[in-house]
Amino acid sequence: MPPAAERATKETAPRAAPALSAPQRALHKLGLKRDIDLALHLPLRYEDETRNIPIGQAREGGTVQVEGVVLDHRVETRPRRQLVVRIADDSGELTLRFLHFYPSQQKAMPVGQRVRVRGELRVGFFGKEMVHPAVKAVTEDTPLAQAMTPVYPASAQLPQAYLRKAVAGGLQRAALGEVLPPEVLPPGLPTLKQALQLLHHPTPQTPIAALEDRSHPAWERLKFEELLAQQLSQLEAKRERARLQAPALKAEPGGLPEQLLAALPFSLTGAQHRVCEEIAADLARPQPMHRLLQGDVGSGKTVVAALAAAVAIGAGWQCALMAPTELLAEQHFRKLVQWLEPLGIRVAWLSGSRKGKARQQMVDMVASGEAGLVVGTHAVIQQDVNFHRLGLAIVDEQHRFGVAQRLALRSKLEASTLEPHLLMMSATPIPRTLAMTYFADLAVSTIDELPPGRTPVLTKVFADGRRDEVIARIADEVEAGRQVYWVCPLIEESEALDLRNATETHAELCAALPGRSVGLLHGRMPAADKAAVMAEFSAGRMQVLVATTVIEVGVDVPNASLMVIEHAERFGLSQLHQLRGRVGRGAVASICVLLYTGPLSPSGKARLKAMAGTNDGFEIARLDLEIRGPGEFMGARQSGDALLRFADLAQDAPLLEQAREAAAVLFSRHPAAARAHLERWLATRAEYLKA
Template identity: 70%
Template structure:
């Protein structure tokens, strides 16, 4: 594609840039969504209702009909059988080109109209009697506004012809019997009509298998390269002292660690004792106790004379961590600094000075922790909570900030969204994974009920009963007010990762707060959302935690980290609009004490297929790993891993539900290439990932 500034490009060329179609290889890898069969003709007399077919005939009449609405009517004669073509949107030039006597080849869906067989807005070509039919199936490509299929087909064909599709993978790693990359791509762009369309649609054809394998090998090589690069870096060896902070913290904790918590604590301690950077993911279901594991790791780092930083995606979650860590560590003589975007200038300068001087051994905050003005004296351990909630660009910013030091800090990422095994083998191939697969004792199972919103009054009555028993209730809404600004939009102003905003027809949190305040007079109904000032948010949460407020009407700011054991009922309004992982996180705010807890999912009809799948999954299981597996099926890996900000899906062809065997094969092939064919490995990553390799390492 010519190197032009965007302002001088044509509309189709701009649309191609938007799709990421810049290099010839990008065009070659832009595969069809589906195919149209233009290799055969069907006689008009043989058409049946609902058939999508291609027919040919002579125009007998072409006129503009003005009776009901302006439309172009064309009568096509195929050996005496007439097919009516109807066009609601048309140009005068079409009426002229399709004059009586012209031969047309049209393709569309046949139906029985008032005047006999007809097609509405079929594709049309002017042909001669001897114009040959297509020799292969016609590709229909993913496209965008301003990019017609005809333009895209020509561009892809040209890119496919020019792309350097020589074999990069050594023959020894390619399973026998598969076509070459060039053969695979040529076939998938223009398959022969004899091929089984089923094998094309379900991606089981050998040409598809070759493509998925190539992509997975590139991804696996990139991940393993990241692990190898890290092996050459140096990090401080963090070893706790006998009778030191780690043991003192264990002694003062008001609970015993579970077996799983002890296991992962030992895994982390062994990692950070080595002089190379740890790169570990700590995953555990909602409420499994990841914060105490993080605190024990921080204790080892501080005991060894180094600082520790903990970064959380929202201020409320960061405050929850701060309260727990301060209550555990300050009595042991540890200074904790607090950094968020909402700090006043004077307070911020004071906190930055504590961090830079090394007086603050532990730093807790939001994305503000990685801003340019933050300088650590001796950062030895970085903790990122809910790592998938940060945009890829922000995670890269953290890595680059840490690279400025002579010694790299150890990195522990935490997630309450368990990662399905196949996904961990691919996206997290450069990570070590620790799993807390056990909940602390005393947690009660949560019953999940799904109700239509026409049962709202019943739900409010149940809230009244719970409040009168002394229990507490969450009511979660998607919006703040009629301006349609969600918490995520408020986050955007603060530089945090954004989510899609729900549409305007949803109930909003301020209206719901007014409604429940009236219906539950005397019970204390609080309001919490992302646009409240930090001090007001903290006051509301403190009153709810203390039991002064019986009901908390909130947006998803309470999604993670909020811990009120007395809360026994969670109501999520417009639950069909939330992601499955988010619903599971919200549900995890109850069931944190010994009281039987209920989560009510209120939905508005009609439900989409995805909405039905999410609500069904929530009703059927409380297992975070099963929820994660279904969430992956529904959303795909890019959304699941927080990679939306990369601008493109990190894997386009492989399917985690179908291709687990291929993942294993690709991993073995990647290892062989790195050991025996390092130049081929590098070339393969460059071809497939380009600049996206960095996103895989984030």
């Protein structure tokens, strides 16, 4: 190739992106890529480098900054090698000790050098001293810092000095002009730019306590901005869905829903009637329903789901019901077959354990439309499952499914112009602040009434030392003709966790209850074995069932009156409440025993106290949110990190109300400002809104 051509080729070839340094890679790992990301990376705490304290006045135990002249420095070898430097000012002397040091540090502190030193002061055998303080060589006229020094969340590859410089640069370059009209802002708050400048570099006069507890107006502005972005994103998701088309599913007089109601062996509660009407009204519209059905444990959500399915099937469409575990899916399947097959509805069953010809037969029933209702686990959304005419998708225990799984279920409606209606069910009631934030894009129906005949469950908390008393109580319950659950957190021994396991407990109870049937149920058993054990227990032929948390939801045995939860301190609050809901389903008085092994952590103690204090699922959910925070509480609702980094739902409810009102005003009167605000705050972080 001629030199000129070679030169031209080199000039036009795309240049490789420059390799990132280790600190730059660490910045990107923390999500700090844009200038606005850096500006919103706020300090964990602050160090006061705005004043020096005379050495003589410095008190033990506090972190202080002093300035003095080096009197001498030496390397000592006993009791271990260390650099010892002695400095002094007019009021006293101070010893600096460095257990790890470099020759350059020695050179930086020659005798006669003035140094500014910051660290924790303690009084040792030789007087006042600091170990590994921060040291800076200064002159008599070196100015002090004019603002508090921020300390940022960082990583091992990201030195504070580098991060401070990067954040300061991002703060300077970020476009922080006001995009919100004054009418939507709470009164008395600074601009966003002023708020961020103050939070990164507070003056010595700024009350540090107000910064640390996030009550300062600068924090209020930031939290309001974040909540507003979250509200706008939910409003946008809701409006996007309103533009989509769905089949209008209307129930005809005397149709399938009315036939099902007439055939049921019980009457619906007022709350069940109300939510059925809300769901039916949604299904009749040509826009996709996106509704959350919430109700406490045992409130009767399955029959509401069955009636919703009857509306869809009666209108000539199919319904899919997806549950997170095979055990729960099978419970639904049995009930729905019992209610719907007498009305001529074919119900298909799809699960991971059903394979070969049996599975293919079900898949064919779904594809041909012969199956009006399809019940199953994740198997329902596998690639080879094609629906003839999917009009309604029901997702039980929706917090256990990720965004991608819910999107896959919605994509099963092959007519590209239509979306299926979506009903999500949860036995973990959503606290009001969560309903207003993360679930603001959903319509929420609440069953707030238990069916008649349900008895409140008495909850007792026992230390593991009282295990023998608990086993004696089990013998009494069994003698009286009732049944018992015993729940363990592990299946077999683990060296990592010293917890009693299900197999060991099963052997212990078999020995303690001779002549009685004690079953064992856990997630690793083949599906057929699990079904056989549950059938024995449900039929009353098995008196005690030792199980892992596979029985957390869906299992309904009215004769079970005692639930023992071993190592209760290891379970989450909502999980404990779900497990407790397996008893108290009949007319007999029921007890839940929480066995714990000490010492308890503060959150473990709080969970057990909450369980003993209330049976109200809404109160449990509120306390759970308080203890765990929204990210953990919501499970897989989000895709990625929790959206709220600054606001606290427990403390900032008034700001949340203001943000809701402001979002509605912005969308209707200032759409350009709404878009600019969303772009600034969310960028690519709103993927989860699609589901």
